[in-house]
Amino acid sequence: MNQDFDIKIIDKALSIDNAYDFVLDSTCGGITLFVGTVRNHNKGETVTHLDFESYRPMAIKELTKIAASCQTQFETKKIAIYHREGLVSIKEKAVIIAVSTIHRKQAFLACEFIIDQLKLNVPIWKKEYLMDGSHWVNARP
Amino acid sequence: MRIKCFGIAKEIINQNTLSIEDDTILSVQDLRRYLENQYPRFSQYKSFMIAVNQTFALDTDQISSDDEIAIIPPVSGG
Numbered sequence: 001m002n003q004d005f006d007i008k009i010i011d012k013a014l015s016i017d018n019a020y021d022f023v024l025d026s027t028c029g030g031i032t033l034f035v036g037t038v039r040n041h042n043k044g045e046t047v048t049h050l051d052f053e054s055y056r057p058m059a060i061k062e063l064t065k066i067a068a069s070c071q072t073q074f075e076t077k078k079i080a081i082y083h084r085e086g087l088v089s090i091k092e093k094a095v096i097i098a099v100s101t102i103h104r105k106q107a108f109l110a111c112e113f114i115i116d117q118l119k120l121n122v123p124i125w126k127k128e129y130l131m132d133g134s135h136w137v138n139a140r141p
Numbered sequence: 142m143r144i145k146c147f148g149i150a151k152e153i154i155n156q157n158t159l160s161i162e163d164d165t166i167l168s169v170q171d172l173r174r175y176l177e178n179q180y181p182r183f184s185q186y187k188s189f190m191i192a193v194n195q196t197f198a199l200d201t202d203q204i205s206s207d208d209e210i211a212i213i214p215p216v217s218g219g
Binding site: 036052053054055057058059061083094095115118119120121122123124125126127136137138139 | 145147148149152186192195196197211213214215216217218219
């Protein structure tokens, strides 16, 4: 377990304070926080809520690889990545990413890199509930 | 051989874990072929990945019943 990373998949409300407190570091001058929230619409349809499922041990491994890659590419100091599992309501936090770096630029770059990679490669799935049914996102033939 | 199923794969197979007794499945590619034959809906989804021991696998990777195998449909986290 890398002490510079705090990576969790949780079935309860995510805490911005916990992510911030984890990455706060006396050697760092910048922290970026990205919060992904559940919006009430997608592709013109009304969304009522989401249900997240994960292959938790593999998702943690993949997120750890992404974080490790940030240490090399962007010289990050500390990284927190929290993702929700289970039912999540509109406006709730689905994901929090916090990164600390010595200077701000690398913190912005690393934060964006992490969310982009998460969306591409990490085994987490969202089921979108609409007014008239539900479907797994990205899994329409 | 036991296969973990997630997301749309769980719905196609209609269970969380698929048990397969088939000695001819030796590689990821063999498994893909088996799934597409048994569950034609899989062939509609080209971007299914297979994970072996919690790592994305290549079609040519060998698999056995000792491995932890999972079907990874297109991801949609975040």
